[in-house]
Amino acid sequence: MFSTRSIGRQAFSLSKRSQARWVSSLEGNPYIYVFSNKDATNGSHILSLLPSEPVNPELAIGVSTKLPPTTDSFTENPKFLGTLQEVVSKHAHEDPDAKSQAQVMASTAGANLSSGGVLLTGQRGRRRRAETGDSSGGASGQGGAGSGARGGWIHISDSRRPPEFGRIAWPEDIFGSLEVEGNGQFAGGDGNYQSSGTYRIVTRDGILGLSPFLREKLVQRLRELEKK
Structure with missing residues (x-):
């Protein structure tokens, strides 16, 4: 019989794995994470190198209305570009x-x-x-x-x-x-x-x-x- 403490640890571990699975990444680039842009009405996505949610828009790579992003659909984040160059x-x-x-x-x-x-x-x-x-x-x-x-x-x-x-x-x-x-x-x-x-x-x-x-x-x- 499993103890309550053991079951609790298993449930917590499962919960963490389930949350991790919900963070999707860009096809062909597993290091770039994709999040729905909830503040927009055009169905755009926020792209970030960090899996953290909610996303900090100032740290995001940019926003795209298409996946994968194209030169026409993508709007880069100038602050991210500055951090990149830094x-x-x-x-x-x-x-x-x-x-x-x-x-x-x-x-x-x-x-x-x-x-x-x-x-x-x-x-x-x-x-x-x-x-x-x-x-x-x-x-x-x-x-x-x-x-x-x-x-x-x-x-x-x-x-x-x-x-x-x-x-x-x-x-x-x-x-x-x-x-x-x-x-x-x-x-x-x-x-x-x-x-x-x-x-x-x-x-x-x-x-x-x-x-x-x-x-x-x-x-x-x-x-x-x-x-x-």
Whole structure:
């Protein structure tokens, strides 16, 4: 026979699991939670990186009248965008992905580095840029990266549309850039992060996609703000 205390614990555990199941996430992106926007009459949804309910609209990613969100249906939250940039500015140089890009840049003389950490020889880079002439050309054409022992810049970009071999991300996918010294270390210790000013939370390729490291840091910051 189960004791009353044991049954109570089981019921409480079941209740917590049931509540957790009711918090739905965006299809294809389990880290973004979807809530009905009860204050709106257009059937819109609030998107957030926090599963907390009721949702704090100041911490939400934004609002969308469609799921998945599109460029026409989504309205971003400027305050969230500010928090996002705050976190990337503070922690991007600590991201293992960024550190890897910086080391590859420094160790490969005479090569160009894309935002995804892919190397491309200068010869091929010139050929690709001459053929396309678009805004997503080779990194050196953008002033994005230097050659070995000279340093330069690497781009911190969204993962929703990884750039092709030898290319940098589209401006709307770039959070900002970090300066790298010739020895592969970040200039000033933190890379002197510069925001791109062109990043968009939702594009035709999808919604916000952060590296696991930066996503964790952003969620931590949002939780701090949630407690205030």
